Amino acid sequence: MGKEHLGEFEELVLLMIVLLKEDAYGLAIRHAIKEHANRKVTIGAVHGTVNRLEKKGFIESQLGGGSELRGGRRKRLFTITNSGKSILEKSRDEKMALWGKIPELSILKIGGQG
Amino acid sequence: MGKEHLGEFEELVLLMIVLLKEDAYGLAIRHAIKEHANRKVTIGAVHGTVNRLEKKGFIESQLGGGSELRGGRRKRLFTITNSGKSILEKSRDEKMALWGKIPELSILKIGGQG
């Protein structure tokens, strides 16, 4: 058994890798996080996390071919594994089940305190 | 502005506090996590997390009255603040929006690899 639960950022990165399909590598993941989650993170944060995810078997990586653009070294492309898909879906289902038990959260009035 | 994001376990604990309503204290939270999330955690994990959540302003605590049962010291009862409700809903909405962008995740076939 691998780890039971994804960290908050691990889950986000994993989602981005699925979203990016064939072009999921460090900088693209960072960019996708900015676009889709409106969240600014450093490249170190992303790579630290993909390394962890790969070590846990939730993603795999392979070196991409040479870029067609100006310069740049070859990309390390990530793809989700079945184990990764499985834990993502599990995470989603469990969380939705919990939210389903708290109807109040759907109609909460946000005030000024707190 | 407080912290931007809840950790994975912080979110779970916050959800349990909402679920438990008037009776959210350390041991009850731990028990609710076992019941609702089928997850066994130690009391130290729970208290470390509620302390953090309170420091960040997502929950408040007050000492409860004496117990009606056999023994036991007074409970430290937690309630969610508006700030806590707000970040919980934000977390839920953002995650659902992301999942909405990945229709594949709804029909993934889980295989043997990974």
Add this chain to the structure above:
DNA sequence: CCTATTTATTCTATTTTATAGAACAAATTA
């Protein structure tokens, strides 16, 4: 070919979260 530029990954360090469980405290009851 060699240097500047670009694109990308690795490396190093630190802070914050997550986790465990022992120690301690308080309430009740006999």
Add this chain to the structure above:
DNA sequence: TAATTTGTTCTATAAAATAGAATAAATAGG
């Protein structure tokens, strides 16, 4: 007032999150 029960605090450690500098590799232009 001792044993039992219920609960919180304390101490330590591992794992996740984060930042950004250092490094590497690819290409283009002179």
